[in-house]
Amino acid sequence: MSAGDLLHTVTNDNLSAQRVALGRWLVRGSAAILVLVAAAQGAQVAGLRDFGFANWRPTLYAYALWSVCLCWGQVLMRGEQGKRVLFVLPAVLFVLSMAVLPLIFGLGIAFSDWNLASPTGRKFNGLANLAQMWADPFYWNALKNMVWYVLAILPEYAIAFALALLLNAEIRARKFFRVAFLLPLMLSPVAVSWMVGKSMMEIRFGPLARLARWAGWDSPSFFGSPEMARFMIMAMDAWTFIPFMMIMILAGLQAIPREVQEAARVDGASGWRGFWEVTFPLMLPVSLTAILIRIIFKLKLADIIINVTAGGPGGATDSVTSFIFREYRDRSNVGYGTLLAMVYLVLIVIAMTILMKLADRWMRPKY
Amino acid sequence: MKVELYHQAVRAGLTRRRLLQSGAGLGGMAVLGGTVLGAGLAPRAARAQSDLRAEILKIPGVGMGSPTDADWQKVGEMVLDATRANVAEGEFAGVELTFMGLNNQNLHNFLFRGFLKPWEAYTGARINWIDLAQADYNARLQQSIATGTVDFDIIEMGAPFEGDVLGKGLASEMPDWVKAQIDMDDYVGYLKAPVGTWGGKTYRISIDGDCHTFAYRKDYYDSAEFAEAWKAEGDGSDWAPPRTWAAVQAHSKFLKGRKDPLTGLDAHGFLDPLKGWGGFGFYFLEDRATAYAKHPDDPAWLFDPETMKPRVNNPAFVRAIQEVMDIMDTQPADQINADPGTTAFQQFLAGTGGMLTWWGDVGSSARTSDGSVVGDVVGFDILPGSDQVWNAASGAWEDRANEAPNMAYIGWGVYVMARVDSDAKRQKAAWSAAAHLGGKDIALWMSAYPSGFQPYRNSQFQYDEWEAAGYDRAFIEDYLGSNLDSYNHANAAIEPRIPGIFQYYSVAEDELAKGYAGQYKSAQETADAIAAAWEKITDQIGRDSQIALYKASLGL
Numbered sequence: 001m002s003a004g005d006l007l008h009t010v011t012n013d014n015l016s017a018q019r020v021a022l023g024r025w026l027v028r029g030s031a032a033i034l035v036l037v038a039a040a041q042g043a044q045v046a047g048l049r050d051f052g053f054a055n056w057r058p059t060l061y062a063y064a065l066w067s068v069c070l071c072w073g074q075v076l077m078r079g080e081q082g083k084r085v086l087f088v089l090p091a092v093l094f095v096l097s098m099a100v101l102p103l104i105f106g107l108g109i110a111f112s113d114w115n116l117a118s119p120t121g122r123k124f125n126g127l128a129n130l131a132q133m134w135a136d137p138f139y140w141n142a143l144k145n146m147v148w149y150v151l152a153i154l155p156e157y158a159i160a161f162a163l164a165l166l167l168n169a170e171i172r173a174r175k176f177f178r179v180a181f182l183l184p185l186m187l188s189p190v191a192v193s194w195m196v197g198k199s200m201m202e203i204r205f206g207p208l209a210r211l212a213r214w215a216g217w218d219s220p221s222f223f224g225s226p227e228m229a230r231f232m233i234m235a236m237d238a239w240t241f242i243p244f245m246m247i248m249i250l251a252g253l254q255a256i257p258r259e260v261q262e263a264a265r266v267d268g269a270s271g272w273r274g275f276w277e278v279t280f281p282l283m284l285p286v287s288l289t290a291i292l293i294r295i296i297f298k299l300k301l302a303d304i305i306i307n308v309t310a311g312g313p314g315g316a317t318d319s320v321t322s323f324i325f326r327e328y329r330d331r332s333n334v335g336y337g338t339l340l341a342m343v344y345l346v347l348i349v350i351a352m353t354i355l356m357k358l359a360d361r362w363m364r365p366k367y
Numbered sequence: 368m369k370v371e372l373y374h375q376a377v378r379a380g381l382t383r384r385r386l387l388q389s390g391a392g393l394g395g396m397a398v399l400g401g402t403v404l405g406a407g408l409a410p411r412a413a414r415a416q417s418d419l420r421a422e423i424l425k426i427p428g429v430g431m432g433s434p435t436d437a438d439w440q441k442v443g444e445m446v447l448d449a450t451r452a453n454v455a456e457g458e459f460a461g462v463e464l465t466f467m468g469l470n471n472q473n474l475h476n477f478l479f480r481g482f483l484k485p486w487e488a489y490t491g492a493r494i495n496w497i498d499l500a501q502a503d504y505n506a507r508l509q510q511s512i513a514t515g516t517v518d519f520d521i522i523e524m525g526a527p528f529e530g531d532v533l534g535k536g537l538a539s540e541m542p543d544w545v546k547a548q549i550d551m552d553d554y555v556g557y558l559k560a561p562v563g564t565w566g567g568k569t570y571r572i573s574i575d576g577d578c579h580t581f582a583y584r585k586d587y588y589d590s591a592e593f594a595e596a597w598k599a600e601g602d603g604s605d606w607a608p609p610r611t612w613a614a615v616q617a618h619s620k621f622l623k624g625r626k627d628p629l630t631g632l633d634a635h636g637f638l639d640p641l642k643g644w645g646g647f648g649f650y651f652l653e654d655r656a657t658a659y660a661k662h663p664d665d666p667a668w669l670f671d672p673e674t675m676k677p678r679v680n681n682p683a684f685v686r687a688i689q690e691v692m693d694i695m696d697t698q699p700a701d702q703i704n705a706d707p708g709t710t711a712f713q714q715f716l717a718g719t720g721g722m723l724t725w726w727g728d729v730g731s732s733a734r735t736s737d738g739s740v741v742g743d744v745v746g747f748d749i750l751p752g753s754d755q756v757w758n759a760a761s762g763a764w765e766d767r768a769n770e771a772p773n774m775a776y777i778g779w780g781v782y783v784m785a786r787v788d789s790d791a792k793r794q795k796a797a798w799s800a801a802a803h804l805g806g807k808d809i810a811l812w813m814s815a816y817p818s819g820f821q822p823y824r825n826s827q828f829q830y831d832e833w834e835a836a837g838y839d840r841a842f843i844e845d846y847l848g849s850n851l852d853s854y855n856h857a858n859a860a861i862e863p864r865i866p867g868i869f870q871y872y873s874v875a876e877d878e879l880a881k882g883y884a885g886q887y888k889s890a891q892e893t894a895d896a897i898a899a900a901w902e903k904i905t906d907q908i909g910r911d912s913q914i915a916l917y918k919a920s921l922g923l
Contacts, residue, residue, distance in 0.1 A: 116509040117531055117867030118908045138877065203701045204632075204719060223704035226884065310643050313703040314884025315877070330646055330873035331904075332509050 013079030023076025030062075030069035037062040067093045110339035116332035129339040139340060141315045142323040143347075145230065149301055149319065152234040153294050157287065159238075160245035165275075167246070168253040178250070185243040189303040192240050197223075197308035201232070223309055226316030233317045236304050241297060245290045252286030253279070288359040292352070299348055320344050419445065423812045424836040434816050439481025446809045447485055449548050450799055459796040460491030464787075466800070467507075468523030470498040474819035475523060479804055486803045492796045494521075505869065512537065520787050520797050526562055526571065526777035530865035533565035534916040539783040541569040545798050549805045553824045555854035557774050557861060561666075561922030572805035574813070575778035576823030578853040579654050581751055582729050583608050584721045586744040590628045597621060612655060612751045615722060616690055622721055623697040629744060630718040635699055638720040639691050640707040641883045643876030646869040648707055650775040652879065654724040656687035657860040658753035661771035665759060666921045668771075669863050670901075675913050677901040679875065680894035682764065683757035688882065689890035695883065703883060716741060724750060726775065727821050730846050747849035749856065771860045772853035778823055781805055822847060823854075864920040867908050874900040 038059045040051045071089055074082035113125040133139055167178050184192070200208045201222040212220035223229040256279065264274045302321035305311060311318035311326070320340070328337030423445055427438045466483075469475040476498050483494055497519055499507055508524070511517050512531055524532065532538050549572055551559070557578075563571030587593060588608050597606040602617055609615045619636025627634040640651050653669075660683035661668040670677055678684065695702065699719055707725070715723040716732055716739040723729065733745045752770035757763075781801040787793040803809070807826060814822040815836060822828060828851050834840045853859065862868065875897045882893030905913050 113907060114513075115867065115870070115904070115907045116513040117870060119535055119866070119912050120909060121513065202713060203699065204713075204717065219700035221701040221704075224701045229704070309704055310706065310880075311877070312642050312880045312884065314881045314886045316884070326873060326877070329506060331870040332505075332867065333870070333907075334513075 013081075015077075015079050020077050023073040023078075026069045026076065027073035030066040034059070034062040034066040063097070106338055106342060109335055110342045112335040114333075114335035116334060122335070125335070129336050130343075132336060133340060133343060138315060138318070138323055139320070142311075142318045142320045145316070145318055146299065146301075146320055148230060149234060149237075150295055150298055152238065153291060153298060156238045156242050156294070157245060157291055160242045160290070161249055161283075161287070163242070163246045164249035164253055167250055181246060182243045184240050185247075187240065189237070189240055190307060192236055193304040193307035196236050196239070197232070197304065223313065223317075226313055229309055229313055229317050233301075233305055233309065236308070237298070237301055241294060244297075245294055248286060248290040248293075249283065252283050255286075256282050285363050288363060292355060292359065295352070295355070296348075299344075419448075420808055420811055420832060421835065423808055424815055424832065426812065428837070436477075436481045439478050440484045442809060442812050443482035443803070444485040446803070446806050447489060449806050449808075450486055450489065450803055453544055453548060453802075454490055454795070454799050456489055457491040459792065459799070462490075462492040462793055462796045463495065464492060464520040464793070464797055464800060465495045465497060465518060466521045466523075467497040467499065467519035469501055469504060469819075471501050471819055474817060478813070478818055479523070482804060482809065483800055486800060490796065490799065492800070494800065508532075517784055517786060520784050520793070521801055522782050522784065523574075523779055524782050525779055526864055527862060527868050528864075529563075529565065529571070530863070530868060530916050530920060532782065533570050533864075534866055534912075534919070537785055538565075538570045539785045539788050539794060539797070541572070541783075542795075542798055545572070545802045548802045550807045553807055553826050555823055555825055555851070556856070557854050557859040558778070558823055561920060562777060562861060562864070563780065564922065566919045567922070570782055571780040572782070572801050573778060573780050573823050574805050574810070575780070575820040576850065576854060577726060577774060577776040577778040577821060578850060578859075579650065579724045579726060579750060579773045579775045580730065580849040580853055581748045582715065582723045582725060582733070583746050583748070584629070584741065584744055585746040586628050587622070587634070587721045592628075593622075593625070596625070608746060608748065609722070609751055610748075611753055612658060612687075612690060613754065615751055616694060618721070619694040619697045627718060629740065632719070633699070635720045636694060636697050637722040638705075638710040638714055639694070639698060639702070640705055640710045641691075641695070641698075641703045641880070642706040642709075643873070643880055644706040644708065646872035646876065647776075649872035649875045649879075650773065651707055651724060652684075652687060652691065652875075653775065653860070653862075654750055654773050655690060656684045657771035657773050658751065658769050659683035659686055659755065659757055661769075661858060661860040662756050662758050662760075662765075663769070663858045666861070666923075667759075667863075667917075668860055670865075670917060671759065672914065672918050672921055672923060675905045675910055675917065677898040678759060679901060680891070680898040681757060681759065685890050685894045688879070688893055692883065692890055712738065724773075727846070727850055730849065747845065749849065749853045769858070770856065771858045772856045773860050774853070774862065777862065777864075779820060821850065825855075863917055865913055865917045867904060870904050870908075871901050874904065 041053050041056060041059050043049050044051050044053055071086055074085045074089065111124060111126060111129065112122045114122040163181060167174060200206045203209045203220060209220045222232050260278055261274055264278045300321055301319045302325055305317050305319050305322040306325060309317045311322050324337050324340050327333050327340065423442060426441050427434050468479060476496055480496065487493060508528060512535065517537060554573055555576060558573045563569055563573060588606060594606040601621060609618055615637050622634045622636045625634040640648055660678060668678060699714060710723060711725045711729050714720050718740045730747055733739050733742050749770065749772045752768060754768055755764045755766055756769040758765050781804055783797040783801055787797045807824060810824050811827055813820050814827045828847055830840055830844055833843045878893060878896040878900060881887055887893045887896060
């Protein structure tokens with residue numbers, strides 16, 4: 001340990017050789033138990049030998065024991081330094097158990113032919129699911145729809161920005177409007193789909209249909225044509241989530257010092273130039289964050305679609321998630337459904353990485 | 368019985384003067400009055416069968432509010448004689464069983480708990496319960512089977528899942544004493560073998576019946592204006608409720624542009640649900656296709672039992688799909704986004720559309736639902752027939768009249784799992800519990816009070832019993848009659864009880880949606896796309912095993 005580190009050390013460690021050895025044996029012993037139990041269970045599953053295990057719990061318990069011993073062993077072996085490790089290690093183990101390992105299992109399933117109705121169970125089938133995906137018009141159609149859904153974020157952002165500017169201005173009942181505009185965000189998308197999509201837009205008695213008829217549209221049909229149906233889904237989703245972007249942008253606007261705008265005005269900037277040259281660039285970091293988070297929300301879009309159109313008409317409103325839902329849940333096609341989700345995950349990771357890189361570049365000050 | 372139906376009957380029973388004026392009304396009053404007495408009486412061991420049935424119907428009595436757990440227990444106690452005949456008191460002491468079923472509308476398992484409490488007290492066995500929402504049921508069952516974690520001994524299950532469970536040898540074969548106890552000869556026609564059997568062995572205790580019937584607006588056919596116009600513009604036939612799909616088509620086209628006599632809004636003909644419904648929407652295309660596709664000499668109609676080659680793209684189904692497409696322009700606006708829930712509850716019952724196919728719910732809801740405006744103008748029949756039927760064996764149309772009511776979903780049953788077979792005591796206990804729920808007398812109570820189940824035995828259609836219990840005879844005959852004719856039809860179309868049947872339906876819905884949206888060039892191309900998707904599912908699940916299981920389910 002360097003002298004510098006000693007400044008942050010509460011106690012000076014004097015670790016005995018027995019203590020260090022005990023820690024080492026704890027870690028190694030528990031790891032050995034874990035490996036042995038897992039191997040035995042693996043052998044039983046493979047049909048090599050029956051150890052009498054009824055389920056996988058013994059391996060789970062061995063893993064839990066190893067995790068505890070690993071943490072404890074750090075303190076025994078490394079003293080104060082080990083205690084520091086304890087701030088992070090449980091979280092690492094948790095993430096490992098709850099995210100990394102399931103992801104690895106998920107990958108195994110994704111490359112399997114596993115229909116729950118099949119008597120033969122799960123069978124590894126290499127890249128066959130990928131080939132099936134490549135030739136699956138429903139998946140590509142859903143991906144194409146997702147592009148439209150994501151592009152709809154741009155007008156959503158413009159509306160959210162406008163609303164945020166309004167709510168940031170000195171208007172009457174500003175607090176009331178701030179709360180009122182937030183209300184749609186507090187509704188579950190399932191409630192929105194029933195309340196708006198299935199009730200207000202019901203073509204015979206729905207108030208929106210009546211309004212449309214009153215306005216001269218003889219037989220209003222909100223989900224009859226592909227374009228209209230897609231637009232309506234976008235509108236319902238936008239209505240729910242514009243308040244989210246609005247509140248983020250509003251927070252950003254309130255964080256901009258008033259003096260900046262005043263200085264611009266003194267320099268002779270018009271209202272528009274003041275916004276475009278000063279406010280908007282200053283808001284870029286908040287805007288991009290809001291848009292990125294909104295994209296993540298949008299990529300999960302499924303509930304409204306499942307409830308209102310079930311992906312129709314003819315797949316025009318299908319999202320990747322709603323298609324996977326049908327494939328996995330209605331058709332018990334676990335292997336293929338998992339692969340679709342994995343590919344979607346990879347696409348999202350790539351797209352988000354590119355977006356964040358671009359955002360990083362855009363946000364760098366030009367002056 | 369459905370909850371809404373019961374409530375309506377109760378409301379009607381309390382306000383109807385006719386009830387008090389008629390002899391049946393006196394009977395009804397005796398029932399209402401007798402409830403207080405009957406409720407307090409302990410069941411007599413040697414009660415005559417007819418007395419027992421009359422007594423059961425007094426629990427709690429029509430018009431005495433919804434039954435409670437105490438009532439369910441009382442009913443369970445009253446029908447315990449059948450168990451006493453086969454099981455000694457305390458015979459199952461120490462046995463613990465797990466029952467997996469539904470909790471829809473606080474019915475199903477909730478009733479079973481009450482019914483089985485006296486059985487538990489008498490036999491000494493104990494039952495643990497797994498309650499599932501309908502939406503979770505399929506996934507839970509499939510996952511249990513696929514992961515080898517069947518953790519229940521008795522299951523409430525729909526017949527379409529028999530392929531998944533019976534086909535994999537997971538269920539226990541019904542002992543002969545159970546067959547005698549539950550009087551299986553009393554089942555309506557379509558629930559007799561091969562339904563409930565697999566490879567010649569019997570597994571299912573039926574507790575419910577299901578079929579699609581045809582509902583139509585009587586006022587359309589009583590309308591002098593329509594009759595006159597039809598005489599001038601029609602095909603020369605009488606203006607009467609259609610008996611064939613050809614007539615349904617002609618009437619639907621004729622009604623376009625006319626005004627509904629009840630609502631004054633646009634009139635429409637047959638209502639096709641053009642949007643999927645988690646697989647259940649495919650039943651409605653089947654309704655249109657069975658008359659063309661189900662040949663009386665052939666039990667199979669959806670797949671070829673020798674090859675599992677889909678028949679969904681044969682001329683019979685293509686004709687049905689084409690007929691849907693032919694009258695799409697007569698449907699209400701936005702019909703492309705209408706699922707079966709919409710066609711029944713938001714359209715037909717609300718006064719939009721002249722004809723519909725659906726389960727019995729529409730029959731009961733027409734009179735009982737607050738949202739229904741067609742209660743007095745709705746009529747029922749079995750599904751329309753055809754003047755031609757496709758013969759899959761000869762590959763040609765036959766000119767002959769044909770009818771084939773669609774037994775959509777077949778109904779709920781109780782099954783015992785094979786894991787109890789290793790222990791004779793547990794096995795007898797599980798079957799005894801299941802038989803207690805599937806008995807003839809308890810069935811009468813379940814069809815007369817809210818239970819979530821439809822009648823499934825011929826003895827449940829004795830209208831005198833209903834009338835004596837305080838129900839309006841005309842109402843109950845209207846509700847039950849159309850079902851009875853479908854159930855006992857000689858050419859009823861029974862769906863294939865093979866693994867993954869809802870996967871086939873689900874993918875068919877997706878392809879049909881594309882076809883209806885004009886993304887395929889023709890009905891044939893749409894049907895071919897469904898067939899191709901079905902072939903993939905068959906290959907994935909395993910063609911040979913599907914063939915074997917399909918044949919077993921057909922009793923071949």
